[in-house]
Amino acid sequence: MRAALYGSYGSPEVLYEGTLAKPDAGPGEVLVRVHAASVNGGELMGRAGKVRLVTGLAGRGFPKRTGIDFAGEVAALGSPVPGLATGDRVWGALARSQGFGSAAEFVVVRPRQLALAPAGLDLVRAAALPGVGTTVITALRDKARLAAGERLLVRGASGGVGSVAVQLGRAYGAHVTALASAKNLGFVRELGADEAFDYTTTGPADLDRFDVVLDTVGTELSAFRRLLAPGGRMVAVTFDARRMAASLSYIMGSTVFGSRRVRIFSGNPGHQLFAELTRLTQSGAIRPVVDSVYPLADVAGAHRALEAGGVRGKLVVDVRASQVTELS
Structure with missing residues (x-):
């Protein structure tokens, strides 16, 4: 599968689109086909090597990955999950123990790490919210x-x-x-x-x-x-x-x-929080604010833009897109 990777700590230029083995959903796990992921400040610090105590322990060696939250659809279930079926539209985030890695074609998560996405909301825009x-x-x-x-x-x-x-x-x-x-x-x-x-x-x-x-x-x-x-x-x-x-x-x-x-708090949201976010979005209380959408091949451009500042709302990486789209 395609994924955003970096082979060393440094500026956004260390990021590139590479390939990894497609993961499989084991018992009690959900394989999500990712449509899009957002870019968050913590990922910039991780890529720059400013939180090595976290990135060094949470993961693997290089190449390392980026991305925390995601929106997509259920590709496979490792075992039956009540209220969830293949093809369902979902959003969520990786567990803290997983580190980064949602900027990829597929991710594997536990059911507690996601919820059904709001009906009718485009999944690329949806990725701005989890x-x-x-x-x-x-x-x-x-x-x-x-x-x-x-x-x-x-x-x-x-x-x-x-x-x-x-x-x-x-x-x-x-x-x-x-x-x-x-x-x-x-x-x-x-x-x-x-x-x-x-x-x-x-x-x-x-x-x-x-x-x-x-x-x-x-x-x-x-x-x-x-x-x-x-x-x-x-x-x-x-x-x-x-x-x-x-x-x-x-x-x-x-x-x-x-x-x-x-x-202060360290975020590690679970199903109930994602479900409440779905409710608030469907009620109209919250709407996603997307500044620009970048293709996976230009994840470096998304990091540069966030570091430059002046972003309205969120920057989103569309795993399937081929060019940058400005929405704000």
Whole structure:
């Protein structure tokens, strides 16, 4: 089968389309024919060699693989799975123990790692949601316990996680304030933001108090934490890679000192989260936001684009496509 591979750590240019043996579904496993996978920040760090403790232990040697989430169809079942049949449209993500590898023609997963995809949603667009969608549900529903009528601030509101957080915050009945670049202010308002500010001209000192802050940027955590109202909650879904130790120390300290805690979590979503994401998408509460679609042969181009910044929503790798398609 065709798969995105890299033979050494480095820039996006180390990525290439190669071939691997097609996997088989064993007992209790599902073989998925992948239509598309999205590109996530963690994959960029893995490819660049910035998290070698994880990539070195989770996998194999080189060549290594990339891709976390996927959308596709069931190609085979290693044993019967209630509610699942060959040909069913599904979406999901690889288990944490599997590392990366969804940017390929086929993946093998356990039934708990997927759910039926929303009816009528194109699977290439659908691939933009499993990773970021379950992250946002966990962040806002489970960690922050966002309630109707509360004030939510989303940093990085036009990106992959941020664009879903704006939508879900609105669906949960919160008053949503979005921070984004000037060119994306109209875009995040269309997603459901009640207020939108240019992050280059609006700093923490210019903002009001918030019940929940969702941070997708990873810098200035202490400054934005001070915006929390009494009993407020802050959820950080990324770190400043250049100051990871300091960021982690600050977050852990916030759980001990003071009432305004900063929450973090390591995503390893299961069936219930993917099923809830399907429900929210089918209800219209969430829609995928796809900036551009890249063919598997140009997975390096997708990584370059995400590293360059300015992406609206997600970049998707279409395993069957032959050219780049811009959708935003």
